[in-house]
Amino acid sequence: MSVVLIAYDGTDNAQRAVTHVGQFVLAQRVVVLTVWTPIRPGSDPVSVDLDGPPDPPDLDDLDDLDIAYADAQRTNDEGLRLAKSAGLSAEPLCVAVTGTVWRTIIEAADRIEADLIVTGTRGTTGLRSLLQSSVSDHVLRHGKRPVLIVPPGT
Known part of the structure; x- marks a missing residue:
């Protein structure tokens, strides 16, 4: 196994998944992925712009202002620390969601050519699991x- 992508969202199940990778998977490269949903600020209050239409916002500046991105970075840093404490030589990756979280994880795995995707699960059962796919x-x-789904702990 050479490249492993760990989907990490900070939950207990995601923490358990990182720990299992450290115990059971040998990899040359481990990437801890946190997917985040951008929160874009609303439009500015009405103002008078005497030199024409308002300038478009600088997208790089918006990332600096997005609290969801900052939160994702903190979550990813936590996952990275956990991975390193589990003996993994890991690197961080935060990606803004494109459509759905699951599709973003798959696209990130494709981009880094992951040999294995590791994720935790919420562990729903019965009717709820039929109505709500994880x-x-x-x-x-x-x-x-290949996908390794680590079940919830007991």
Whole structure:
């Protein structure tokens, strides 16, 4: 195994997944991925712009202002620390969601040519699991790479 992508959202199940990778998977490269949903600021209050239409916002500046991005970075840093404490030589990756979280995970895995995607699961069962497919279930069904789904702990 050379490249492993760990989907990390800060939950107990994601923490458990990182720990399992450290215990059971040998990899040359481990990438801790946190997917985040941008929160774009609303439009400015009405103002008078005497030199014509308002200038478009600078997208790089918006990332600096986006609290969701800052939160994702903190979550990813936590996952990275956990991975390193589990003996993994890991690198961070934060990606803004494109459509759905599961599709973003698959696209990130494709981009880094991951040999394995690792994710935790919420562990729903029964009728609820039939009505609500999990992110890990979608990654498993729609991705074209092996997926290790670590179940919730007891």
